[in-house]
């Protein structure tokens with residue numbers, strides 16, 4: 001989508017100490033398939049702070065007793081990611097940032113909401129005195145709609161075969177964690193086989 005809309009695109013991959021390094025490999029592979037150059041930046045700050053099942057120990061399917069949010073929520077993650085992306089964009093004379101967050105199948109992540117992103121757009125623009133526009137094309141789509149949209153772009157399904165969703169970090173995907181279930185439901189409702197599952201069968 002980004003390559004279609006803009007003449008020059010690059011992807012930003014952030015190694016934040018997530019439990020599953022497979023995410024990084026998946027992002028690299030997909031960027032390569034999309035013919036988009038990528039940058040990998042490492043920040044282990046979040047894993048030092050801890051308090052999430054995605055970067056430390058703990059059950060990814062449970063909920064935080066204090067907040068009621070999923071245990072997989074990493075406090076401050078998307079805010080930090082956008083700040084890093086903004087700093088790079090500023091240096092490279094880029095005004096547009098694209099992010100795949102979505103609030104429709106709202107799993108309870110407050111930093112995926114449109115209100116958070118629009119506040120971040122204002123904050124970055126003010127804080128760097130640079131006009132930013134943050135695009136979130138998935139924001140109001142259901143997983144079914146995302147699958148149908150992806151299927152309309154040549155090469156997208158081939159790339160999705162190498163994507164990673166499973167909170168348990170497994171390939172073939174565990175099929176039981178909340179992320180696996182949500183993904184499976186989206187493909188099922190769209191009536192399109194999940195290319196990741198097809199690849200796992202081979």
Ligand SMILES: [Zn+2]
Pocket residue numbers: 165166167168169173174175176177178179180
């Ligand atoms: Zn899973």
